[in-house]
Amino acid sequence: MDNSIKKPSLEVPEYISTLVPYPPGKPIEELEREYGVRNPVKLASNENPIGPSPMAQRAVRQAASNLHRYPDGSGYYLKKKLSDMFSIAPEEIVLGNGSNELIDFLIRVFVRPGDEVISSSPSFLVYTKMTQIAGGKNVVIPLAEFRHDLDGINKSVTERTRLIFLDNPNNPTGSVIDRSEFASFMAGLPEDVIVVLDEAYMEFVRTERTPDATDYFRHDRRIVALRTFSKAYGLAGLRIGYGIMDREVAGYLDRVRQPFNVNNLGQIAALAALDDKAHLEATLQTTWTGMKELARSLKRLGCRIMPSETNFMLVDVGQDASKIYEAMLHRGVIIRAMGSYGFPDHIRITVGTKQENKRFIEVLEDVLNAHSQICV
Numbered sequence: 135m136d137n138s139i140k141k142p143s144l145e146v147p148e149y150i151s152t153l154v155p156y157p158p159g160k161p162i163e164e165l166e167r168e169y170g171v172r173n174p175v176k177l178a179s180n181e182n183p184i185g186p187s188p189m190a191q192r193a194v195r196q197a198a199s200n201l202h203r204y205p206d207g208s209g210y211y212l213k214k215k216l217s218d219m220f221s222i223a224p225e226e227i228v229l230g231n232g233s234n235e236l237i238d239f240l241i242r243v244f245v246r247p248g249d250e251v252i253s254s255s256p257s258f259l260v261y262t263k264m265t266q267i268a269g270g271k272n273v274v275i276p277l278a279e280f281r282h283d284l285d286g287i288n289k290s291v292t293e294r295t296r297l298i299f300l301d302n303p304n305n306p307t308g309s310v311i312d313r314s315e316f317a318s319f320m321a322g323l324p325e326d327v328i329v330v331l332d333e334a335y336m337e338f339v340r341t342e343r344t345p346d347a348t349d350y351f352r353h354d355r356r357i358v359a360l361r362t363f364s365k366a367y368g369l370a371g372l373r374i375g376y377g378i379m380d381r382e383v384a385g386y387l388d389r390v391r392q393p394f395n396v397n398n399l400g401q402i403a404a405l406a407a408l409d410d411k412a413h414l415e416a417t418l419q420t421t422w423t424g425m426k427e428l429a430r431s432l433k434r435l436g437c438r439i440m441p442s443e444t445n446f447m448l449v450d451v452g453q454d455a456s457k458i459y460e461a462m463l464h465r466g467v468i469i470r471a472m473g474s475y476g477f478p479d480h481i482r483i484t485v486g487t488k489q490e491n492k493r494f495i496e497v498l499e500d501v502l503n504a505h506s507q508i509c510v
């Protein structure tokens with residue numbers, strides 16, 4: 135190739151050139167290729183350890199002969215099923231290519247350049263990224279004691295605030311908002327600010343003390359609920375999520391989405407997964423039991439853990455977590471080092487199967503011994 139040809143310089147706005155690509159959890163195939171590790175364990179992306187629902191798999195296999203057709207752009211059957219499940223109207227539901235896409239829609243609908251979007255730090259990285267892409271201004275409020283600082287967020291609202299994103303439970307801490315705190319928070323907000331409760335992990339939540347936005351939106355049109363099939367329903371690879379919101383808001387999101395944003399197999403698999411109660415129950419039991427066992431073993435190793443209402447856990451390893459991450463990668467266990475989330479001494483682990491959790495603990499123990507330390 136002739137490198138001497140000078141390319142014209144590209145005009146890219148600064149808010150695009152300064153974006154940092156999203157750091158995904160290392161894929162299993164990459165670890166096998168790069169490190170020569172066989173059968174690695176991935177506990178890095180909060181995926182479902184028992185896999186997709188067998189009923190969803192069957193439905194996808196049956197639908198394979200129809201792949202030459204465009205999907206149902208209105209998502210009729212899935213919206214119908216969700217509307218029955220939540221006792222709401224189909225017009226109050228918007229489907230997305232993962233709940234990620236709904237975050238993008240909300241920002242495209244409500245945020246003009248210079249408008250403000252509030253989120254917590256750390257929380258799900260996609261809120262700030264999409265806001266930056268839209269030319270919006272990110273107002274980022276640090277968590278207080280590992281929880282959303284609702285007072286701090288309230289005080290940061292200005293005339294330019296358009297959206298507030300709250301992941302409830304929060305990623306990466308697994309903490310939840312209290313109902314009473316949330317009620318006073320909403321009471322202090324202006325009428326025209328939309329509050330997005332991202333409930334990607336809500337199926338795992340056991341406490342009764344947190345608001346459920348799929349219910350709250352009926353009483354307050356500022357509230358939008360986001361849900362996904364990627365976690366408890368085990369369909370992360372098919373990219374399907376949904377939002378529940380006031381029908382006027384839903385109408386605006388519907389205007390910005392592409393005609394076939396949610397693919398055929400995603401819709402079909404999601405429908406079947408909602409019917410597969412046994413799979414959901416097995417997922418929850420595996421997660422809750424695994425969480426308890428992991429907590430016990432991690433405490434034995436001297437690690438501090440954050441109580442979590444999700445399928446993942448933030449763990450204080452009391453030392454540079456990136457070194458623990460690297461050492462574990464070489465031993466075939468993929469976790470997350472939380473430096474980029476502002477917790478340099480923490481790792482985040484997804485609860486796996488019994489065998490995966492056991493392997494994680496064995497490898498962590500070895501790695502800590504090799505560093506001749508316990509966690510703290």
Ligand SMILES: Cc1ncc(COP(=O)(O)O)c(C=O)c1O
Pocket residue numbers: 179180231232233234235258301304305332334361362363364370373374375
């Ligand atoms: C808080 C939160 N919201 C949304 C998502 C993304 O969900 P989806 O796969 O539906 O785009 C994740 C995934 O990690 C998440 O942690």
